[in-house]
Amino acid sequence: MPVFHIDDQPVEFEPGEKILSAALRNGKKIPHYCYHPGMSIVATCRMCVVEIVDLGNGRPAPKLQTACSVDAADGMKVETMNKKVEEGRKLVNEFLLINHPLDCPICDQSGECTLQDYSFEYGSGKSEMDYSKRVYGWRNIGTFVSLERNRCIQCSRCDRFTREITGTNEFGMFNRGHELTVDTYTDRPMTNKFQGNMADICPVGAITEKEFRFKRRVWKLKKNRSICTGCSTGCNVTIEHDRNEVFRLKPHENQNVNKWWMCDEGRLSYRIMNERKTRINSPLGRVGQNLQDISWEEAYRAIAERIIEMAPKENEVIALTDTHASNEELFLLKKLLKDGFLSDNVFCPLPKWEQIESEFFINTLITTDKSPNRAGALALKIKGDAKNVGVKNLIDRKLKMAIILGCPFEKENDFHQKIKQTQLVIHIGAYHNCWSDIADVVLPGQNYSEKKGTFTNKLQQVQTTDIAVQALRRSRPEWQILAELGQALGYKFDFNNVNQVFGAMSEEIKAFSGLSFDQIGDKGIKLTKTFKDNGMKLVKETT
Amino acid sequence: MVEETLVLFKNIRKPEYSKTLEGYKKAGGFQTLKKVFGMKPEKVIQTVKDSGIRGRGGAGFPTGLKWSFMQKGSSKPSYLIANADESEPGTCKDRELMLKDPHLFLEGMMIGCYAVGCHHGYIYIRGEYFPAIKSLNTAIEELYADGLLGQDPMGSDFHLDLTVHSGAGAYICGEESALLDSLEGKRGQPRVKPPFPAISGFNGCPTSVNNVETLAYMPFILGDGGVDAFKSFGPENNSGTHLVSLSGHINNPGVYELRMDVSMRDIIYEIGGGIRNGKKLKGVIPGGSSSSVMTADEVDVLYNFDELANIDTMLGSSAMMVFDEDTDVVKLLLRITKFYAHESCGQCTPCREGTHWSRNIIRDFLKGNGSDEKLKRLDRVGGNMLGTTLCALGDAAALPIQSFVKKFPNDFRKYYAKK
Numbered sequence: 001m002p003v004f005h006i007d008d009q010p011v012e013f014e015p016g017e018k019i020l021s022a023a024l025r026n027g028k029k030i031p032h033y034c035y036h037p038g039m040s041i042v043a044t045c046r047m048c049v050v051e052i053v054d055l056g057n058g059r060p061a062p063k064l065q066t067a068c069s070v071d072a073a074d075g076m077k078v079e080t081m082n083k084k085v086e087e088g089r090k091l092v093n094e095f096l097l098i099n100h101p102l103d104c105p106i107c108d109q110s111g112e113c114t115l116q117d118y119s120f121e122y123g124s125g126k127s128e129m130d131y132s133k134r135v136y137g138w139r140n141i142g143t144f145v146s147l148e149r150n151r152c153i154q155c156s157r158c159d160r161f162t163r164e165i166t167g168t169n170e171f172g173m174f175n176r177g178h179e180l181t182v183d184t185y186t187d188r189p190m191t192n193k194f195q196g197n198m199a200d201i202c203p204v205g206a207i208t209e210k211e212f213r214f215k216r217r218v219w220k221l222k223k224n225r226s227i228c229t230g231c232s233t234g235c236n237v238t239i240e241h242d243r244n245e246v247f248r249l250k251p252h253e254n255q256n257v258n259k260w261w262m263c264d265e266g267r268l269s270y271r272i273m274n275e276r277k278t279r280i281n282s283p284l285g286r287v288g289q290n291l292q293d294i295s296w297e298e299a300y301r302a303i304a305e306r307i308i309e310m311a312p313k314e315n316e317v318i319a320l321t322d323t324h325a326s327n328e329e330l331f332l333l334k335k336l337l338k339d340g341f342l343s344d345n346v347f348c349p350l351p352k353w354e355q356i357e358s359e360f361f362i363n364t365l366i367t368t369d370k371s372p373n374r375a376g377a378l379a380l381k382i383k384g385d386a387k388n389v390g391v392k393n394l395i396d397r398k399l400k401m402a403i404i405l406g407c408p409f410e411k412e413n414d415f416h417q418k419i420k421q422t423q424l425v426i427h428i429g430a431y432h433n434c435w436s437d438i439a440d441v442v443l444p445g446q447n448y449s450e451k452k453g454t455f456t457n458k459l460q461q462v463q464t465t466d467i468a469v470q471a472l473r474r475s476r477p478e479w480q481i482l483a484e485l486g487q488a489l490g491y492k493f494d495f496n497n498v499n500q501v502f503g504a505m506s507e508e509i510k511a512f513s514g515l516s517f518d519q520i521g522d523k524g525i526k527l528t529k530t531f532k533d534n535g536m537k538l539v540k541e542t543t
Numbered sequence: 544m545v546e547e548t549l550v551l552f553k554n555i556r557k558p559e560y561s562k563t564l565e566g567y568k569k570a571g572g573f574q575t576l577k578k579v580f581g582m583k584p585e586k587v588i589q590t591v592k593d594s595g596i597r598g599r600g601g602a603g604f605p606t607g608l609k610w611s612f613m614q615k616g617s618s619k620p621s622y623l624i625a626n627a628d629e630s631e632p633g634t635c636k637d638r639e640l641m642l643k644d645p646h647l648f649l650e651g652m653m654i655g656c657y658a659v660g661c662h663h664g665y666i667y668i669r670g671e672y673f674p675a676i677k678s679l680n681t682a683i684e685e686l687y688a689d690g691l692l693g694q695d696p697m698g699s700d701f702h703l704d705l706t707v708h709s710g711a712g713a714y715i716c717g718e719e720s721a722l723l724d725s726l727e728g729k730r731g732q733p734r735v736k737p738p739f740p741a742i743s744g745f746n747g748c749p750t751s752v753n754n755v756e757t758l759a760y761m762p763f764i765l766g767d768g769g770v771d772a773f774k775s776f777g778p779e780n781n782s783g784t785h786l787v788s789l790s791g792h793i794n795n796p797g798v799y800e801l802r803m804d805v806s807m808r809d810i811i812y813e814i815g816g817g818i819r820n821g822k823k824l825k826g827v828i829p830g831g832s833s834s835s836v837m838t839a840d841e842v843d844v845l846y847n848f849d850e851l852a853n854i855d856t857m858l859g860s861s862a863m864m865v866f867d868e869d870t871d872v873v874k875l876l877l878r879i880t881k882f883y884a885h886e887s888c889g890q891c892t893p894c895r896e897g898t899h900w901s902r903n904i905i906r907d908f909l910k911g912n913g914s915d916e917k918l919k920r921l922d923r924v925g926g927n928m929l930g931t932t933l934c935a936l937g938d939a940a941a942l943p944i945q946s947f948v949k950k951f952p953n954d955f956r957k958y959y960a961k962k
Contacts, residue, residue: 043735044890046931063930091927095896128920131903153890173730173889176713176900178890493577 004076005054013072018296020048020067023080023478030072030080031118032090032156033096033203035068038260039164045096045155046377047118047364049088051079064088087121093122098129099178100204101150109205111218115153139183141171142190144264145207147183152206154180158198165261165361168192182206194362200250211239211268212248221247224468225522227455228266229324229372229448232353233365234457235262236524239270239468246449246469248272254523256461273449278431284442291442296476296527299441306424307489312334312341312400318334319346320419321393321405322380323371325478326453327462328501330373330380331509332482333405339491345447348377349392349408350384350535351409354375355458358541367458372448374535376456379511379527386535391415400424404435405478406445428481443485444475451477452498454520456527463524545801545809548776548784551756552800555643562678564685567646573691575769579654580699587658587765594764594773595782600626600717600754601831601859602935603848609751612741612780619748623661624726626677627668627755628710628717630829632882633862636786637755639798641668641675641833644759645682648886649705651761653691656703659751663704667722670710679707705739714886718751718934729830732888733934738950754860756786764841777803781847785858791827792819793863803847807837810846811865823868826950830859832879833939836872856946872954876947877905883940894937897928901944913959922948931953 001012006019006028013022015370021037023030025108026471033045043066052061056073064085067078097119104110138492156171159182161455162171170190184190201208221240228235228249233320235258237249249270251262283299294302310316317340319333353369383390388409395415401424409415410433419425420438427439436442450471454462471477476484488495492541495501502517511529519525547556554560556571567573579587592607610756613621625648629637635957640648656664683705686692694702708726716723716731723745727729745752760783763769781803787810790796794816801810806829811817818824822837829846835856844850848858866875884898904921907913925944929935948955 041735042890043933044892046892046933049931071737088931092892095900095927098896098900128901130907131900149907153892154895156890177884177887178716178889178895180895352641416843 001073002074004072004074004078006078008077013284013398016217017035017072018068019050019070019076019078019459022072023067028080030067031114031121032068032340033114033153034157036157036160036201036260039160041069041158041439042156042160045153046092047089049085049092051082051085088177089118089122090124092117094124094128094151097123099134099150100153101133103151107148107205108208108213108218109151109202113205114203125400126508135179136179140189141184144195145190146210148206148208149181149183151204152182153204154182155203156182157201157203158182158207160199161198162192165197165360166192167195167361167363171198180378193263193265195291196264197251197362200260209248209267209406216242216247221456222468224466225252226449226465226468227372227457228262228269229455229465230263230269230370231367232369232372232374233258233367234372234455234461234463234524235266235365236463236522237262237266239273241449241469246270246471256364256523257457257459259361261365263366265366270329272530275431278433278471280430280436280442280444280475281472284436284439286440291436291439296474296484299443300484303424303426303441303485304488304490307340307401310400310423314341314343315345315394315397316400317341317343317345318339318391318394318399318419318422319401319405320408320415320490321346321373321377321401322346323348323350323377323407324406324448324456325373325447326465327373327376327380327449327505327512328453328479328498329405329482330377330382331505332486332495332501333403334380335504335508336482336486336491336493338487339449340487340489344383345393345394345428346382347408348384349388350377350386351375352537354537354539356541357538360409363541364410370459372457373455374483375460375527376438376454376462378531379456379529380509380534382507388412395419402426402486403428404439405429407431407433407435410434429492430475430479443481444472445481446471446474446476447461450475451479453477453479454498454502454517457524458533460527461524461528462512462520462527464517464520465507472517486542545813547800547814548802549800550773550776550784551640551647551759551786553642554647555639560644562644562646562682564646564682564689567644571825572762573645573650573697575766576650576653576691576765577888579657580697580701582765584658584660584735587654590762590765590770590867591658593727594770595780595849596757596760596764596773597781598754599606599756599785599860601631603738603858606753606757608905609741609753610655610659612739613751614742614749617749618772620662621660622745622748622750623652623659623664624722624745624750624752624921625644625664625666625755625758626717626719626722626752626863627666627672627721629669629672629755629860630647630714630886631719631788631833631860632879633788633831633864634860635788635790636798636861638672638675639786640755640759641672642678645678646686646768647762648755648759649679649682649686651758652705653696653703654761654765655751655753655758659749662702663750664707665726665745665838666707667716668707669717670712672709683707683871709882711850713888714882715888715934715936718936721934722752724814725748727859733936737935778845778849779850785847785861788860788862789815789865790862792822792867792870793817793865794819801846804845807842807844807846807863810863811842815865818865818867820867822869825866825868825870826860826872827866828864828943830857832864833935833942834859835942836950838950847921848899856942872947872951873908873958876943877902877909879943880905880940883936887936887940891932891934892938893928894929894940897924898940899942900924901928908955908958911958913955913958918952918955
């Protein structure tokens with residue numbers, strides 16, 4: 001790759017790449033507002049000015065240049081920190097602040113606001129603007145984001161977002177000169193499903209998420225990398241939380257999966273992480289009609305005793321799981337039935353789903369499959385079909401034991417009725433649902449914000465979730481429950497962490513062979529052996 | 544005695560000239576076009592290069608060079624667009640041409656289209672120029688009726704359509720890339736350059752945007768002996784005549800066609816007939832409101848591109864605004880700055896905020912709230928717009944502010960020294 005120099009340090013660039021893009025990619029910071037790698041370059045904020053002391057031909061550029069719009073060239077020498085450049089940034093920052101309300105104490109962006117950051121660096125501390133500031137009224141622009149135009153610095157990122165990323169064109173720039181402002185057209189509210197991204201890309205507090213407004217100061221939030229489990233896309237996110245309460249999900253850049261974006265529905269999925277009412281707080285055992293608190297040891301012992309007593313045969317056990325379980329959990333569930341009962345009767349719902357084809361990448365993020373691990377279930381060869389024929393066939397026989405992981409077949413009432421007649425129903429899950437109502441033993445699992453695990457998304461890419469918030473004291477991650485259950489039944493299930501489970505999985509399952517947990521990293525990793533999902537239907541975008 | 548040199552105005556200055564196609568043909572019109580159709584486009588561009596004509600829109604970029612940048616052999620169509628969005632305060636030369644001799648300009652436009660291989664030319668005209676729009680449309684209808692536009696004019700195997708598109712009243716749409724955005728139906732805002740329009744312009748195709756006056760010279764330059772004659776009208780690198788829009792406190796305002804080697808003093812006192820009511824000259828804005836102002840002592844220079852650039856101002860669109868000793872330059876500057884504050888498109892930070900802020904500061908002086916500190920601040924705010932924006936509007940707003948403060952500081956002081 002050709003090389004140019006930023007502040008005397010060599011930086012590699014791809015031909016045709018801009019100075020700013022190459023600099024950011026190589027970890028060099030240049031202040032900027034309007035530039036966003038995913039959108040067109042307008043070079044209007046003028047904050048990213050740099051001095052090009054050598055254009056690559058021995059001559060300097062005549063004046064300060066915007067790094068976002070100038071192509072890097074071989075042998076070019078760029079200075080980003082000298083006095084001239086600082087003066088250039090100072091004057092831009094001064095101009096930006098003359099009409100900015102400086103209401104940081106009540107602004108939600110405060111703490112993650114680039115205007116605030118750069119004002120600390122380049123602002124003067126006193127204003128020479130003696131005149132009243134430009135003031136706009138408050139506008140309601142839709143359900144998801146709030147628009148505070150007084151704070152706007154007219155970088156036009158939001159305008160370009162609806163034009164170039166979603167293609168919905170409902171947002172635009174109005175008026176001109178110092179009255180230039182952003183708004184929706186003819187007072188219509190925003191309709192696209194990705195409005196939250198506009199709050200992300202807004203460098204100031206002009207567009208903020210309504211859901212997060214006035215909830216927490218952002219510097220109090222702790223951040224953990226994870227993935228969104230709202231659908232099978234598996235957008236990379238950071239879970240942002242404080243004092244064990246999750247406040248929001250923010251997309252994290254991953255060019256292979258979601259680029260910089262995520263959908264609003266996914267953002268709202270943080271709510272379930274704070275759900276307390278339906279959470280299962282401790283292991284429960286059925287006494288008569290009621291479920292009673294028991295200890296983990298009691299629960300495992302009771303289950304082991306019943307199983308030994310019943311001695312169920314291969315086709316007298318069944319395990320039902322949903323595709324919200326992680327790869328490891330699915331693997332252990334399958335292994336438990338195989339090792340214990342020589343049974344392959346692990347079923348999950350695999351309904352048909354639709355993938356939108358669109359000229360705008362962002363529209364392909366939303367799928368109709370609202371579970372995060374369908375591809376994992378397919379890779380692990382968990383049984384299932386679109387019409388649940390396999391479960392129906394088996395369920396009509398006399399079953400002795402059923403293990404239910406999560407909340408599968410929620411709407412199939414006759415499944416519930418038939419499973420209810422089984423002698424032993426074990427439910428493993430984080431929330432009370434139709435299955436915990438009929439279970440004999442309920443084992444409390446954890447939400448994906450509380451445990452480690454890997455999920456396989458629709459692109460058959462394995463990605464990890466991480467522990468963000470502390471789990472309920474008496475709950476345990478499902479993989480651990482399954483491992484301990486195996487141990488209680490006397491099998492060789494000594495797994496102490498997810499890495500070991502993943503290791504065993506990669507040894508036994510072809511699709512995962514050769515992969516290791518540590519290998520997955522930030523960007524995820526493709527399955528070793530990919531396959532075709534016959535349940536997927538490509539549909540054209542309807543406009 | 545300085546006199547007009549008639550190239551563009553040779554028809555207009557004839558009292559009996561009728562601005563019909565017939566009248567234009569009778570005056571020798573479309574002879575050059577016929578000759579040009581017999582030349583290769585490369586030869587046409589070379590001839591224009593040889594003539595050394597510089598764009599008359601304001602920047603003074605050599606036209607032949609601009610045309611030679613047009614991408615050749617690309618699969619995309621090429622476009623030539625006439626910039627008739629004449630909005631610079633003080634400038635009214637293109638209007639004269641379009642109103643009184645539209646065929647001359649259209650012939651030039653057709654030559655230009657032939658040279659760059661354009662088959663659909665657009666004339667982006669200022670929206671307020673209703674009579675000129677009408678005049679152009681009538682002329683174009685005549686050309687279609689005569690077969691000069693459309694398929695195979697004069698049996699040349701070349702086809703050309705022309706469309707007149709009127710703007711919606713934004714000064715910024717006279718900037719070539721904003722003009723292209725506006726023509727595409729978008730919000731008129733200057734684009735990032737590069738890519739320049741010659742590579743990616745109208746609808747992403749190679750495009751050349753030329754001023755009306757520049758195009759109107761083409762029939763003369765490509766006519767017999769045109770290049771040499773054109774060069775003889777001015778010093779080297781400033782060849783040709785140019786249309787000077789003379790306005791302000793002057794006895795004979797108007798548009799005059801002059802050689803490039805006439806001094807400004809002669810233009811004011813001989814062509815313009817001196818200052819109104821026998822007053823003394825105080826200053827001149829030499830090239831449209833965006834150029835730096837000149838004081839009365841500075842007017843002994845030749846009125847052309849290079850001479851004015853030497854004294855840190857510019858010829859721009861050759862619009863000379865003269866003001867006399869009674870003029871309040873603070874009010875004058877306020878008027879200019881108000882214009883730029885109103886016309887800034889608002890996308891670049893320095894221009895959006897700077898034009899508005901400086902307007903407020905100048906207003907302060909008029910309200911009697913001025914001070915030395917504010918004068919310095921005005922100079923600083925103006926300077927901060929200079930060279931820091933995407934297009935030249937920031938410079939256009941900054942240059943008058945800086946030059947007025949530098950050259951007439953006492954007029955500002957007058958407002959706050961009284962107290």
